[in-house]
Amino acid sequence: MQFSVGVEYSLHCLLYLVDVQDDRTIGIKDLAAYQGVSESYLSKFFTKLKKRGIVESVPGAKGGYRLARPTSEISFWDVVEAIEGSEPFFKCSEVRQNEIILDKNHLPDSHTKSPCLIHLVMLEAEAQMKKYLQSKTLEWLASEVSAKVDGTHLRATRDWFSRNL
């Protein structure tokens, strides 16, 4: 039970994209170089982020990525879902239907009509996490960061990403 590193990479990258003007972009090359991570690996995640409508891309020279929606409409959960997929954390194998004393051709209603209670609990547990992650947006993250991180550093970051404009 682990989130992939792609979630971490993605969130950090999206944070750098917050300050990008609507007519500008940042390339994978810069995003990878700035954080010292693999360029070709990072692009995998941006393909997923694009498919989910979180970022949009501009091909060709001077191309790159920018956010596709307002920061208030991009939540941590959106990113998790984009990278990890929409499959629930818990896959119920319905093992109860294999109980040896059951007649497989005439399963009782409790085993077919009503859902597996264990399954329901796990789904609700995921829903609890989802609810929290949906409440944390990129807008919130950016404001927290600008409040807690040294302004000089933030300015230097913006300058670095726009150094070739």
Added chain:
Amino acid sequence: MQFSVGVEYSLHCLLYLVDVQDDRTIGIKDLAAYQGVSESYLSKFFTKLKKRGIVESVPGAKGGYRLARPTSEISFWDVVEAIEGSEPFFKCSEVRQNEIILDKNHLPDSHTKSPCLIHLVMLEAEAQMKKYLQSKTLEWLASEVSAKVDGTHLRATRDWFSRNL
């Protein structure tokens, strides 16, 4: 991001152990046979459940497992932690410390003294799930099941497990 099947196996097994008297046990063989799952694989999970103090074992002929604590003190989270381990879902790689513009020998306080915000959010998200799963105990599950599942079937299950006494 998936829970292992061991969590599902374990929870179903623990449910069958609820009705077992203090001086009785159920063997892995029966638990596996009743649910049609692998015997040797199931025993792996019971070793973990034992290490966490959720079940206790009796070796030798006529041996087996029984619950080591009251059902009210065994939560879904206890089982998840026993099977999946205690590692947090999100491992922060502190990628922010690799930012290219930083002097690696003199990192700013914001990057060393204060924790990574993204990390904090993910930890809190896990805490939300944990809190919910801690609130759901084996006692609760058993009472829900006895309310929703046909009494005849429940009795037949108990009879099957104690058929050789």
Added chain:
DNA sequence: TTATCGTAGATATATTTTATCTCCGATAGT
């Protein structure tokens, strides 16, 4: 025209998950 970009796919490696098997020590029943 050319260099720079994202896109898609193939490929390779490492790790984790799932699963089985074997040998060992403990114990109940004979």
Added chain:
DNA sequence: ACTATCGGAGATAAAATATATCTACGATAA
């Protein structure tokens, strides 16, 4: 004391997933 039955630990292996890189391709700005 003997033996069949149990859990415990460890080795092993196949399958799935995560991590990572590379190449060929098409689009675009200069």
